[in-house]
Amino acid sequence: MTDKIKKTKTKRIALTDPKIRALPPPEEDRYDVYDTKSPGLFIRVGKRSKVFYLLRGSDRIKIGNFRDFHHINGPVFEARRAASDILLDLRPSSSHVPSMALGDYLDKHYAAERKGHRRPLRPQTIKSLKSFFSDWLSIPIHRINSDLLSKKITEWESPTTIENGKLKRGNTKATIRKKFILINAVFNHLVRQEHILKNPFNSRGFKIDTVEHKINIYNDNIRYSELMNYLVSEERIELEFDGNRGKTHTRAARIYIAVIIRLGLRDNEARLNNADNFVIESSLEGEQRLRLIIPADITKTGKGREVLLSCPILIPAIRDYKDNHYVHNDDGLMFFNQSTKSAYTNNLGRSLYQELKKEFKLGMNGNGSGRKYDFRHTLATRAYRAKGDIKLVADLIGDSVETASKYYVASDPEAARLVISNLE
Numbered sequence: 466m467t468d469k470i471k472k473t474k475t476k477r478i479a480l481t482d483p484k485i486r487a488l489p490p491p492e493e494d495r496y497d498v499y500d501t502k503s504p505g506l507f508i509r510v511g512k513r514s515k516v517f518y519l520l521r522g523s524d525r526i527k528i529g530n531f532r533d534f535h536h537i538n539g540p541v542f543e544a545r546r547a548a549s550d551i552l553l554d555l556r557p558s559s560s561h562v563p564s565m566a567l568g569d570y571l572d573k574h575y576a577a578e579r580k581g582h583r584r585p586l587r588p589q590t591i592k593s594l595k596s597f598f599s600d601w602l603s604i605p606i607h608r609i610n611s612d613l614l615s616k617k618i619t620e621w622e623s624p625t626t627i628e629n630g631k632l633k634r635g636n637t638k639a640t641i642r643k644k645f646i647l648i649n650a651v652f653n654h655l656v657r658q659e660h661i662l663k664n665p666f667n668s669r670g671f672k673i674d675t676v677e678h679k680i681n682i683y684n685d686n687i688r689y690s691e692l693m694n695y696l697v698s699e700e701r702i703e704l705e706f707d708g709n710r711g712k713t714h715t716r717a718a719r720i721y722i723a724v725i726i727r728l729g730l731r732d733n734e735a736r737l738n739n740a741d742n743f744v745i746e747s748s749l750e751g752e753q754r755l756r757l758i759i760p761a762d763i764t765k766t767g768k769g770r771e772v773l774l775s776c777p778i779l780i781p782a783i784r785d786y787k788d789n790h791y792v793h794n795d796d797g798l799m800f801f802n803q804s805t806k807s808a809y810t811n812n813l814g815r816s817l818y819q820e821l822k823k824e825f826k827l828g829m830n831g832n833g834s835g836r837k838y839d840f841r842h843t844l845a846t847r848a849y850r851a852k853g854d855i856k857l858v859a860d861l862i863g864d865s866v867e868t869a870s871k872y873y874v875a876s877d878p879e880a881a882r883l884v885i886s887n888l889e
Contacts, residue, residue: 482539503545517544562660568602610665696723697782718814729844740799845873
């Protein structure tokens with residue numbers, strides 16, 4: 466930072482006590498430095514004082530002079546806590562949830578508020594949250610912030626000493642990411658319920674990457690027509706339900722797996738979709754095709770889309786399922802578990818897919834380890850090779866161009882070889 470800061474220039478930094486002490490006097494009058502970790506909090510630097518304020522709309526609320534704070538954790542800590550308390554008092558809602566301890570909220574409200582949600586809450590989720598964040602359970606919700614999460618992540622990453630003096634290694638990135646997803650979901654829910662104004666973990670750099678992302682695709686020797694025949698052809702289904710096999714797979718599972726594979730969908734985009742969104746229509750040429758509407762509320766990106774498909778094997782199977790085997794339910798879900806009277810879990814079709822992997826030797830080197838998600842990569846890569854249009858691919862899979870390019874479209878070594886060979 467330069468020795469002189471003009472009052473017209475706004476600074477935004479993560480305020481700390483040493484940084485504030487080092488702020489130089491103004492060139493003229495005063496200047497403001499905003500805190501990036503507490504929305505609206507800033508310190509006004511004058512010639513003789515440094516004062517904390519909270520900006521709320523067009524109102525400026527004085528919190529106190531920097532030198533007058535004597536909290537054991539320092540002035541910045543106390544100013545942030547004071548700002549949080551002020552924001553809580555100014556909330557238009559009369560909700561008492563922000564001042565409630567996290568543990569009390571999880572026990573008394575979280576599961577109840579999630580009832581009827583498209584992604585039902587499992588009892589194990591509450592148990593895991595209370596285990597992973599045991600030292601947060603007595604903290605009021607409005608005082609949980611990104612600093613606490615940073616400390617928690619450091620704690621998870623660090624090795625710990627267990628019985629007999631043995632050293633237990635820290636959590637992997639994948640495990641840490643799973644824990645973060647759980648607590649982040651709680652605070653996203655609090656925002657949706659209007660209990661709090663903002664998720665404190667958003668835009669804080671807590672997108673925790675797992676190991677290097679691998680793009681696995683199935684080569685051209687894996688043909689969609691063969692997969693569809695195996696899953697939903699009339700002959701296969703008749704064989705299945707005539708009792709000629711050792712075990713059976715439901716029609717719902719067969720349609721679900723087939724749709725995910727053929728359209729490269731995420732699990733929820735098929736499993737939690739409504740039957741009315743599976744529209745079978747005729748093209749101008751009289752060809753039967755499927756128009757699948759994917760609502761925004763079941764997508765990962767929050768953006769809805771429509772996908773068109775012409776497939777003479779899959780479409781008759783979908784029509785037969787809707788006309789003769791669909792289980793009517795209040796939510797209108799395409800795939801509804803009649804036994805549990807609820808949406809299927811993501812175990813739907815698991816045993817069928819295991820069978821499919823062995824039959825077609827799916828996976829790296831045909832070892833049967835392939836994931837359903839690899840078909841999403843395969844669809845994106847094949848579509849890009851066919852059209853060379855990354856925007857089309859992004860629209861098809863419902864992601865941004867950057868994400869489609871980085872995570873879904875595998876490079877083509879043969880195409881690269883031809884380009885290099887033709888250079889003069």
